[in-house]
Amino acid sequence: MQPYVRIIRDLREDADLTQEQVARLLGTSQTMYARYERGANELPIRHLLVLCRLYRVSADYILGLTPRR
Numbered sequence: 001m002q003p004y005v006r007i008i009r010d011l012r013e014d015a016d017l018t019q020e021q022v023a024r025l026l027g028t029s030q031t032m033y034a035r036y037e038r039g040a041n042e043l044p045i046r047h048l049l050v051l052c053r054l055y056r057v058s059a060d061y062i063l064g065l066t067p068r069r
Contacts, residue, residue: 002039002042002043003064004048004062004064005036005037005038005039007061007062007064008036008037008051008062009037011051011055011057015055019034019037022051025050025054026047028047048062048063056069057069
């Protein structure tokens, strides 16, 4: 499993957001976003960038390359 799978779920839950809310911000469906959180689909870079801005974290943090947000 990719490290970002757990991280994007934890960030979403910490922000008290639903999968539907995040999916809308990404311009995708809740079903597709749920697939990102399960690791069934790879997270596109364009969505990674939106998530970085949303949660105010680095891409390195979401990708599990650094423990610092």
